[in-house]
Amino acid sequence: MENVLRPLIVVGGAVVLTLLIGWVTDLLLRKADGRHRETPLWGLLRRARIPYQLVLCAALLRGSYDQAALLEQHRVGVGRILTLVLIGSVAWLVIQIAAAVVETSYTRYARAHRDAARVRRVRTQVSLIMRVVAAVVGVVAVAAMLLTFPAMRAAGASLLASAGILGIVAGVAAQSTLANLFAGLQIAFGDMVRLGDTVVVDGEWGTVEEITLTFLTVRTWDERRITMPVSYFTSKPFENWSRGTAQMTGVVYWHVDHTAPVEAMREKLREILRECPAWDGREQGLAVTDSTPTTMQVRAMMTAKDADDVWTVRVAVRERMIRWLIEEHPYALPRVNTADAVRPPLGG
Numbered sequence: 507m508e509n510v511l512r513p514l515i516v517v518g519g520a521v522v523l524t525l526l527i528g529w530v531t532d533l534l535l536r537k538a539d540g541r542h543r544e545t546p547l548w549g550l551l552r553r554a555r556i557p558y559q560l561v562l563c564a565a566l567l568r569g570s571y572d573q574a575a576l577l578e579q580h581r582v583g584v585g586r587i588l589t590l591v592l593i594g595s596v597a598w599l600v601i602q603i604a605a606a607v608v609e610t611s612y613t614r615y616a617r618a619h620r621d622a623a624r625v626r627r628v629r630t631q632v633s634l635i636m637r638v639v640a641a642v643v644g645v646v647a648v649a650a651m652l653l654t655f656p657a658m659r660a661a662g663a664s665l666l667a668s669a670g671i672l673g674i675v676a677g678v679a680a681q682s683t684l685a686n687l688f689a690g691l692q693i694a695f696g697d698m699v700r701l702g703d704t705v706v707v708d709g710e711w712g713t714v715e716e717i718t719l720t721f722l723t724v725r726t727w728d729e730r731r732i733t734m735p736v737s738y739f740t741s742k743p744f745e746n747w748s749r750g751t752a753q754m755t756g757v758v759y760w761h762v763d764h765t766a767p768v769e770a771m772r773e774k775l776r777e778i779l780r781e782c783p784a785w786d787g788r789e790q791g792l793a794v795t796d797s798t799p800t801t802m803q804v805r806a807m808m809t810a811k812d813a814d815d816v817w818t819v820r821v822a823v824r825e826r827m828i829r830w831l832i833e834e835h836p837y838a839l840p841r842v843n844t845a846d847a848v849r850p851p852l853g854g
Contacts (some may be wrong), residue, residue, distance in 0.1 A: 520566035528559040547610040554602035560595035564588055590651050597647035604639050608632055626700035626748075630717055633701070637718060699739055699746055704813040706745035707734070711813075727817075747813045755789065755809050756816040758824045761801040762831070766838035768794060768804065771827065775806050778826045784818040786811045801840045 532555050539548035568588040612632045616625045699705060703714045705724060712726035722739065724732045738744075747754060772792045779785040788809040796803035806823055810816035831838050 517567065520563060523566060524559050524563040527562055528555055531555070531558065545610055546613055547606060550606035550609055551603065554599055554606065557595050557598035557602055561592065561599055564592035564595055568592055586654055589654050593647055593650050593654075597643050600643050601640050604643075605636055608636055608639075626702045629702075630700045633717060699744075700748070703746055703748040705747065707732070707738070753786070753788070753809065753811055754813055754816040755807060756820040758806045758808075758820050758827075759795075760804045760806075760824075760827065760831075761840050762804055762838050763841055764797070764802055766802070766804070766831070767835055768792070770835070771804065771831075774827060774830055775808075775823065778823050779808055779819070782819050782822050784810055784815040784822070786815070 532552060535548050535552045539552070542548060568585065609632075612628060615628055699714055699717070699722070701714055701717060705712065705714060707724060710724065710726055710732055712724040712730075712732065714722065715725040715731070716723040717736070720736060721733055722736050724734075726732060775790060775792050779790050786809055790806075790808045792804060792806045794802055795805045806827070808816075808819050808823060810819050
């Protein structure tokens with residue numbers, strides 16, 4: 507009877523104690539979250555309750571397993587499994603706590619600063635920092651797991667002796683990966699490109715949707731995703747329309763006949779912009795910028811608060827001006843001269 511009750515008491519007690527401590531901790535976090543609405547830290551820490559309970563349960567079982575007298579012929583194997591679970595759950599818990607602290611710091615910063623560009627820059631840095639933390643904690647956890655095996659500890663000396671050669675070989679083999687890794691850190695802290703920036707790369711216009719340590723994803727206007735290594739942004743030129751300020755100036759060109767009423771077009775441009783919500787009211791203008799034997803080039807200039815609005819206002823101005831010319835001044839549209847050439851007068 508004792509052989510049955512002892513394992514049940516030990517294992518069941520560990521599970522019940524884990525659930526009880528987890529419930530009390532979660533209750534305290536909920537109360538703290540209710541009292542401190544100004545910070546999301548306590549609510550974010552509640553996300554770590556699963557790894558927290560795993561750590562508690564694994565630690566209790568690991569410490570009391572010898573008294574359970576359960577599967578004694580497999581005591582070493584079960585103990586090692588519990589140790590591996592404990593190491594893995596501790597790493598998971600550390601990552602969750604770090605994510606909660608970093609996310610809280612970012613939230614406070616975003617609330618205190620209204621500059622969208624600075625907030626996006628910090629968001630980019632925070633995302634990459636969390637990826638680095640997760641990678642470091644993961645590597646340390648895997649190393650700790652390997653050291654629990656005696657064979658791995660015995661092979662440690664030979665591994666250290668060959669570490670120099672292996673490091674050189676790995677560095678050469680992973681040259682491209684390491685270049686992308688350092689490029690990712692350079693982008694995060696060099697403020698070259700941020701999450702949410704509007705960029706033009708390889709002729710494609712889009713918004714930076716994701717930045718990792720090795721690649722960057724741009725979401726184009728037609729919902730496509732372009733994924734490219736981050737080293738592209740440190741080695742090749744690209745357009746960043748969100749750099750500095752989001753305000754932009756857009757231009758629209760028309761080719762019209764030389765008889766086109768330029769002054770009336772200026773007045774029509776003012777009317778179109780006044781009726782266009784995407785125009786921010788800062789600047790506007792229309793001028794003749796070039797001419798050919800058959801047409802002249804007219805350029806309209808207008809401003810908007812960001813890249814999306816400047817696209818909207820350009821489309822509206824282009825469409826409404828052409829419609830107005832067709833309806834009110836059709837003679838101003840480009841024409842192809844089909845008349846016979848006039849012969850020059852005969853000399854003499």
